[in-house]
Amino acid sequence: MGNERNSAVAPAAPVPQRPTAQLSTSPSAAQKLVDRIAAVGELLTGRPVSLYAASVLRIGYGLLYLAFLLREFPHRDEIWGPGSPWTPALAQQLFAQTGWNSILTLSDSRAYFEVCYALAVATSALFMLGWRTRVLSLLFAVVVISFHARAIFMTDGGDNLVLLMAMYLVLTACGRHWSLDARRIRLKTARAGTSPQQAKGETAQQLRDALATLTTVVHNCGMFVIAAQVCFLYGSAGLYKVQGASWGAGTALHYVLNIQLFQPWPALSHFVDEHTILIAIAGYMTVLLQVAFPFVLFGRLKYPVLVLLLGMHTGIAVLMGLPLFSGAMIVADAAFLPDRFYAALPRLCRRAAQRTGVRRMAPSRATGAGSVPAQGRPGVPSLK
Template identity: 75%
Template sequence: MGTEQAPPAHPRRTPERADAGTPQRALDRIEVFLTALTGRPISLYAAAVLRIGYGFLYLVFLLREFPHRDEIWGPGSPWTPELAKQLFDQTGWGSILTLSDSRAYFEVCYAVALVTSALFLLGWRTRAVSVLFAVVVVSFHARAIFMTDGGDNLILLMAVYLVFTACGRRWSLDARRTRLQACVGRAESNPAGPGPGEFMHQLRYSRGALTTILHNCGMFVIAAQVCFLYGAAGLYKVQGGTWGNGTALHYVLNLDLFRPWPELSLMADGHPVLIAVACYLTVLLQVAFPFVLFGRLKYPVLTMLLGMHLGIAVFMGLPLFSGAMITADAVFLPDRFYHSLGQLWRRAAQRTVVGEAGAPTSGEPALVPAQPGPAG
């Protein structure tokens, strides 16, 4: 019919070429994904912030409840170890606190929990301490599960997830020890022969690749958990009539259980328009959060969420929950942000040291520290 000699009307009318290129593009994307998964650990600073944040929160939590520890988790609790074990048989939970009814054993466990939280915060032997920290959080959570809230649940999940991450690579005692060992190792030669040296090199490479994969998968699961948390909370609020008409926060501010500062709650409740705007903005932020993570809107949304959680901590008296959510949001900030914070901190520290050493303070600040004069 003459169509064989006629040139194609449109260049993109080449289905064979497009079909041939689709598998190749898919393979290229898979290769890029695997390279990103195994190439290098991502978000090391964010993992360090999560470690520091949750270690600090749980340490403060245990210290705050220290006077009431026996009534909550100890032998004097109304929820006895026998009742807890009966619940464990149904739910599959477990706790090291129910292994003995001795008060001395409980006090030792509480002291171990305090020390573990502090060591996890500081990043000392993080790989082993993170496992112990997860056991501590799970044990205390399961022992008094009916006294927990959303903040406790989130800390529990994050404690388990952080076991699989390299959260001790930055801002930790482990990182400091690694730097010191690297400085010492540069001046030493490897006396091992080629055989054992090659084997150890392959072993270290395999260990590093496995650590990288576990870390990257753990950080991805943490980010997905936060997205699901915000998305589910927002969609649940959409179904409520009080959130739809903008009166939900009005009822919250008038609950005695969530009024640590009654005068402040009454003052905020006196502005119904602002209360309605806060209700709608809360729902919008939570529903839209998973969809703005890959654009520039992520940063203003994170800033508004920070303000929302601070408001929850002040108006509703839930600092542990707010702290857990603020720490979880830190996973979405890139490493360059934390690196810039570290540089600003070091510059501020250097300026402080220079100022205390007697640098000139009048006029413009000194940019170069004063050099010592020649001897003699």
């Protein structure tokens, strides 16, 4: 009886429950994959990335190619014109093998060539200034491709990167900032007093949204391709150098400095070559920077690396006489600086100018009601 009473009042043993809550909160591998795909899709379609960097690329490469055409103006006939040793007939034979083409080979007339050259100069200048960049970006790519293909063996190779970037910039919205197009839109908005009127109707609005999304996706893909191209260029160059015995021995730059073809100032090259230890350190640093470049882009270490690369390309331009190549690489490196850096540049320049007394803003102009609104004003769409 006592045992029966104890068994009657004893609490029932708890029934073990399945950890359903824990299973529901831990995401599966499939869910993680879906989340990552959604994050990539949001990155591509959410907003345009690196708009200021794209504008810097437009200004840089437009200015570089304009300076290149003006520098070679006295020698234009020997390089691209009818008087070139690489005749249009030879160029056509090469085009049949490579698939390239050029508008310069459509006619052997000197007048036609001069017109093409003048249009190339005007296109480069207008592209740099950002006038009708949607059309000018395509025309600039045609100009660079045509001049590169016409005399592919007559240049120093510095225009190879300019050629690739000109084609990639066609995909980007490189006229959103620091351009005549952006200025025209700001002035139009300031005169109207409100933002531009949106298209009426649900269907029209959907088409506008779809066009904006498509533009964003194409621009982001273009910027990602540019970044991948620069990473591939640095990485492959560094790995090729690692395989060379002279780079491993630290003597590669000694031989480079003694190539007569790349000695614009022989006395300066010989002076630098006398410092053997510094030459060896510079050679090892060159290989290290190029190999490490793709791996430091997602941290703060990329900023000192970009500064060292700037010094390296400046040395190449001065000591080897390759300004076009060095300028193209410096402009390409500028694509990896964040937009907040470029957005802060005008303010920093104004502060520096005010401190040095070079330029002082009048109070009426700075605070007047008729001043042009800032470029990043909310609610004002920036169109290319």
